Amino acid sequence: MIEFKNVNKWFGKLHVLNHINLKIPKGEVLVICGPSGSGKSTLIRCINRLEKIQKGEIIVNNTLVHDKSINLTKLRGQIGFVFQQFHLYPHMTVLQNVMLAPVNVKKIAREKAEKIAMKKLDQVGLTGKSGSFPAQLSGGQQQRVAIARGLAMSPEIMLFDEPTSALDPEMIGEVLDVMVNLVSEGMTMCVVTHEMGFAKKVADRVLFMDEGKIIETGTPDDFFDNPKTDRAADFIGKILTH
Amino acid sequence: MLIDFNFRIILEYLPLFLTGLRSTFFISIVSIALALTTGIIACACRISGVRIIKYPAIAYIEVIRSTPLLVQIYFLYFGLPTLGLMIPEIQTGILALMLNSGAYIAEIIRAGINSVDEGQLEAGISSGLNYIQRMRFIILPQALGVTIPPLLGQAIVLVKDSALLSLISVMELTRCGQTMTSERFMPAEAFFTVAFFYMCIYFVLKAVADWSQRKLIFREAY
Amino acid sequence: MMAFYFARLVEIFPFFLKGLWMTSKIAFISLVTCTLIGFALGMIRSGNNIILKRIVGIYVAFVRGTPFVVQIFIVFFILPEWGIQLEAFPAALLAMAIMGSAFICEIVAGGIDSISRGQWEAAASSGLTLVQQLRLIIVPQAMKVILPPLVGQYVLLIKDTSVVSVIGVMELTRVGWVTVVRIPEGLMVFSLVGALYFIISYPLILISNYLEQKMAV
Numbered sequence: 196m197i198e199f200k201n202v203n204k205w206f207g208k209l210h211v212l213n214h215i216n217l218k219i220p221k222g223e224v225l226v227i228c229g230p231s232g233s234g235k236s237t238l239i240r241c242i243n244r245l246e247k248i249q250k251g252e253i254i255v256n257n258t259l260v261h262d263k264s265i266n267l268t269k270l271r272g273q274i275g276f277v278f279q280q281f282h283l284y285p286h287m288t289v290l291q292n293v294m295l296a297p298v299n300v301k302k303i304a305r306e307k308a309e310k311i312a313m314k315k316l317d318q319v320g321l322t323g324k325s326g327s328f329p330a331q332l333s334g335g336q337q338q339r340v341a342i343a344r345g346l347a348m349s350p351e352i353m354l355f356d357e358p359t360s361a362l363d364p365e366m367i368g369e370v371l372d373v374m375v376n377l378v379s380e381g382m383t384m385c386v387v388t389h390e391m392g393f394a395k396k397v398a399d400r401v402l403f404m405d406e407g408k409i410i411e412t413g414t415p416d417d418f419f420d421n422p423k424t425d426r427a428a429d430f431i432g433k434i435l436t437h
Numbered sequence: 438m439l440i441d442f443n444f445r446i447i448l449e450y451l452p453l454f455l456t457g458l459r460s461t462f463f464i465s466i467v468s469i470a471l472a473l474t475t476g477i478i479a480c481a482c483r484i485s486g487v488r489i490i491k492y493p494a495i496a497y498i499e500v501i502r503s504t505p506l507l508v509q510i511y512f513l514y515f516g517l518p519t520l521g522l523m524i525p526e527i528q529t530g531i532l533a534l535m536l537n538s539g540a541y542i543a544e545i546i547r548a549g550i551n552s553v554d555e556g557q558l559e560a561g562i563s564s565g566l567n568y569i570q571r572m573r574f575i576i577l578p579q580a581l582g583v584t585i586p587p588l589l590g591q592a593i594v595l596v597k598d599s600a601l602l603s604l605i606s607v608m609e610l611t612r613c614g615q616t617m618t619s620e621r622f623m624p625a626e627a628f629f630t631v632a633f634f635y636m637c638i639y640f641v642l643k644a645v646a647d648w649s650q651r652k653l654i655f656r657e658a659y
Numbered sequence: 660m661m662a663f664y665f666a667r668l669v670e671i672f673p674f675f676l677k678g679l680w681m682t683s684k685i686a687f688i689s690l691v692t693c694t695l696i697g698f699a700l701g702m703i704r705s706g707n708n709i710i711l712k713r714i715v716g717i718y719v720a721f722v723r724g725t726p727f728v729v730q731i732f733i734v735f736f737i738l739p740e741w742g743i744q745l746e747a748f749p750a751a752l753l754a755m756a757i758m759g760s761a762f763i764c765e766i767v768a769g770g771i772d773s774i775s776r777g778q779w780e781a782a783a784s785s786g787l788t789l790v791q792q793l794r795l796i797i798v799p800q801a802m803k804v805i806l807p808p809l810v811g812q813y814v815l816l817i818k819d820t821s822v823v824s825v826i827g828v829m830e831l832t833r834v835g836w837v838t839v840v841r842i843p844e845g846l847m848v849f850s851l852v853g854a855l856y857f858i859i860s861y862p863l864i865l866i867s868n869y870l871e872q873k874m875a876v
Contacts, residue, residue, distance in 0.1 A: 243563055268565040276563035282556035286578045295574055296564035348564065503814070503861040504853040505821035507832055512853065515845025593723075600726030604825060611729055624736035632725045632733070639724030 196221040196383055197242060197352065202251035204237065204407075211237045212248065213407035221351075224384045226394040226415070229404035230430060235387045238404070239354045242385070243274045256351070268300060275345030279357040281337045283329040289316070289340050290325040293347045301348065315343040319373045335366030339373055346377075353377065355386040389434050391419060403427045443623060447630050450617050457613035458634050464527065464609060465596045468534035472595065473588075475535055476542025484547060494543070501540035507601055509533050514605045530602035538595050545591060549584035550576055589646035596638050610634055664844045668851065671838065678834030679855050685830060686817045686859070688752055693759030693816065694809075700760060701767025702793060715764065722761035727822050730754055735826045751823035759816045766812060770805035771797055803874050810867040814860050821856070831855055 197219040204212040211234045219225055227235045240246045241253055244260050244267065253260040258270055283292050293312040297303045303311070316322045319339035329337055338358055345353060355374070359367045371393050378384065378397040388394070394401055394415045401418040403410045403426075411423050422428040447454075482494035501509070510533040517529060524532075553576050561571040603612035614631035618624045704715045722730065734754045738745055745753065774797050782796040824833035835852035839845055 245559055245562060268567065271563060271565035274563070276560075278556060278560065280556055282554070282560040284557065284560070284575055284579075286582070296566065299570050299574065300565040344560075344564070499861065499864070500853070500857065503818075503864055504856045505818035505832065507821040507824070508835065508849055508853050508856060511832070511835060511839070512845065512849035515839045515843075516849060517845070519843065519845050597726040600728045601822070603728070611726060611732075614729070614732065618732075618736060624732065625740055628729055628733045628737065632721070632729055635726060635729065636721070636724040639720075643724075 196223075196256060197385075198254045200252045200254070202241065202248050202253060204234075204241070204246065204248045204250075209407075211407050212241070215251070215409060217402070217409065219383065219385065221383055222381050223399045224378050224382075224397050225386070225400050225402060226398040227385065227387045227402045227404060228389055228394075228430070228434075229410075233404040234407040235404045236356050239356055239385050239387055242352075242354055243271050243276055245276075272296075272300060272348045273351050275342075275348065275350040275353040277338070277341050277345050277353070277355045277358050279360050281329075281334075281341045281361070283337055283340055283344070285329050287328075288325065289321065289327050289329070289332070292329070292340060293344045296344070297347050311349075312343070312347055315346045316340075318346065318376070319343045320369075333366060334362045335369045338362065338366075338370045342370070342373055342377075352383045352385070355384065355388065357387050357389075359388065359390060391434065395419065403430065405430075443626050446617075446621060446623055447626050450613070450627075450630075453613050453616065454610070454630060454634065457608065457610040457631075460527075460607070460609040461596065461599055461634075461638075464531060464534070464599045464602065464607070465592070468531050468538065468599065469592050469595055471531070471535040472538035472542055472591075475539030476546060479539060479543035480546040480550075483543060484550065498540045498543055501537055502544075506533065506537050506598055507604070509537055510601055510605060526605045526607045527602070530599070530605060530607050534595060534598060534602075537598065538591055541591055541594075542588065545584055545587045546580070548587075549580035552583050553579045586646050586650040589642060589649060593639060593642045593646070596642070597635065600635075661844065661847075664842050664847065667842050668838075668844075668847060671842075674838070675831070675834055675851060675855065678829060678831040678852075679859075681828065681830040682817075682820050682832075682856075683859065685748075685751060685755065685820045685823065685828070689755035689759055689816055689820065690813055692752075692756045693763050696756060696760035697763025698767050700764035701771065704764055704768040705771040719761045719764055722758055723765075727754070727758050727819055728825060730758055731822060731826060747823075747826045747828045750826060751820075751828045754823065755816065755820065758819065759812070762812050762815070763809065766805055766808045767801075769808075770801035770803075773804045774800050807867060807871040807874055810863060810870055814863045814867065817860050817863070818856065 197217075199215045199217040202212050202215040203210070213234075215238065227238065229235045237246055241248055242255065242260065248261055255270060256273060258265055260270065283289075284295070287295065290309065290312055293315055294305075294308045297308040297311055298305060313322060313325065316325055319342055321336060321339055321343065324332060324336060324340070329340070332340065338361075342353075342358075358374070359370055362370065367390070371390060374384070374386070374393065375397055386393070386398075398415045400412055401415050402412045403418065403422075403424075405426050411418070411427055413423070418427070419431060422431055479494045479498060482490040483498065485491055510530065513529050513533050514526070517524060557575050557579065558571060561575045566574065599609060600611040602609055603615060606612065610631055614624075614627040617627040621627075700715050700719075703711050704719070706712065731751070731754045734757070735745070735747070735750045738750070771793075778796055778800065779792060782792040787795065820830060821832040824830055824836060827833065829837075831852055835848050839848045842848060
């Protein structure tokens with residue numbers, strides 16, 4: 196479903212993605228972790244072409260992501276993206292936030308789009324907040340709205356860029372619960388996160404990155420209990436004592 | 438001093454001041470409307486990637502911002518006739534105010550657009566919205582909130598700037614003060630009355646600007 | 660004809676340089692005095708003395724609410740009525756000082772108000788006097804907020820010196836005005852005047868843009 200073929204990217208002199216080869220089959224839940232600056236956010240931002248790449252190719256559903264001639268709108272419609280900082284539109288209500296893309300990108304009729312949006316809000320447990328503005332919600336609620344917004348286009352893939360890092364500890368659980376529910380529906384997911392509990396519970400595979408390279412991959416149990424490399428062991432030690 | 442302040446003469450000249458006030462109103466409203474249009478066009482040209490309209494827009498904005506309005510007024514007032522363009526002083530004045538404020542407004546709008554968080558753009562991109570849709574639904578509505586207070590500030594500046602048209606003999610508020618001074622030589626009465634009227638306009642516009650500052654700004658809440 | 664006038668213009672170019680010198684002199688003196696008075700008033704305006712605050716507030720509102728040209732007329736025509744005789748040059752400097760100080764006062768007050776209460780409390784808790792709190796803790800931090808608009812204000816002040824031409828000070832704009840009577844090529848004469856203003860104000864605009872970007876981080 197998603198394939199990286201020898202992908203390379205530089206920010207100036209910094210080699211942020213270094214010969215990345217990766218296959219993510221349909222329905223897989225992949226957790227990506229690593230120290231800050233390791234390139235993990237950049238990696239998933241390349242999948243919906245928020246970032247350009249300089250070498251190699253990324254293929255999503257037989258579409259060459261970084262090819263100039265592809266229908267980018269269609270591609271992005273298949274991929275939902277959730278940001279660390281939510282990035283809800285502050286001037287729109289919750290419902291308007293969720294409806295915006297279905298109405299304007301997919302050209303779905305307003306009434307039908309509203310039904311879809313309400314269903315997605317129900318999925319994240321926030322139907323009661325449809326008329327509120329983002330500023331009136333807690334961080335956890337905002338992030339759940341952002342997930343509903345991502346789901347509104349009925350994507351086949353959901354990408355999460357550190358979805359719980361900007362949240363107060365007591366709100367992390369509600370967001371992870373929504374994500375776990377998504378897993379049970381068979382969604383293909385790439386999640387950049389350090390939430391070990393989440394990884395152990397639902398991830399099919401954990402991928403550890405450092406300095407732009409994939410250092411090791413494995414099942415969550417293998418990775419967290421018997422890391423193969425010193426770097427991974429060191430990193431796991433740090434997030435455990437944290 | 439103030440004890441000799443002659444209110445009777447102010448009353449006598451009141452009709453003249455009211456015509457001047459009306460003229461100042463007229464000039465300001467027409468100029469601000471034209472300047473807004475000019476500003477929007479100049480800003481659109483400036484942020485567009487198209488070189489042949491981008492660089493002229495930059496040149497226009499920077500030249501206006503680094504030369505005095507009075508010089509711009511004289512440039513048109515003394516310059517247009519040499520091109521064979523004979524237009525009334527008031528139109529020359531409005532043209533100068535339009536070109537001057539237009540450049541500042543272009544920068545205000547650009548700053549408003551730049552003030553919208555980059556993440557907002559990325560969220561729009563990720564949902565598959567195209568450039569026009571992102572501008573229309575996400576960037577401009579948020580930019581509007583931040584640009585309205587400085588736009589009203591620019592309107593205040595423009596009203597005061599219109600006083601300079603008195604120097605090319607446009608009969609507006611300040612010119613009335615000059616007229617009264619030359620006829621009766623009572624500059625204190627004349628210019629404090631003029632100042633009083635400007636202060637009234639200023640307080641009204643400032644109240645609206647402060648109100649809009651409180652009301653209109655949406656902020657992304659984390 | 661154009662070529663003839665151009666030659667004349669080149670001939671009297673030193674006259675323009677004199678005007679430029681006068682403009683620079685007024686601008687420089689005004690920037691210094693306005694900065695000094697503006698900072699002093701700004702500290703009062705963001706301070707705790709309600710009466711002083713009000714007085715400064717009224718003064719600022721008067722200056723911001725009326726056109727500079729009206730303020731110049733008030734200084735130049737009304738002070739003599741009250742027995743204060745001023746030549747055009749000192750009158751121009753006085754008007755510039757009155758106008759510029761008010762705008763800088765607002766910028767400074769805004770900068771000081773942007774510093775959180777916690778900084779004041781921490782400084783007070785360390786036993787610093789009010790003046791020390793301002794000088795050592797508050798103003799250095801506020802400078803980050805103050806500097807970009809302050810330089811922007813300097814550009815405005817330089818351009819506003821053109822308005823003192825109305826009371827006959829022989830600065831750049833007045834030179835243009837006098838010249839255009841003898842050389843009736845308005846576009847040419849005022850392009851030259853504009854270019855000379857551009858030379859002194861554009862570098863400051865660039866500095867202001869640079870500071871704005873740098874301080875935003």
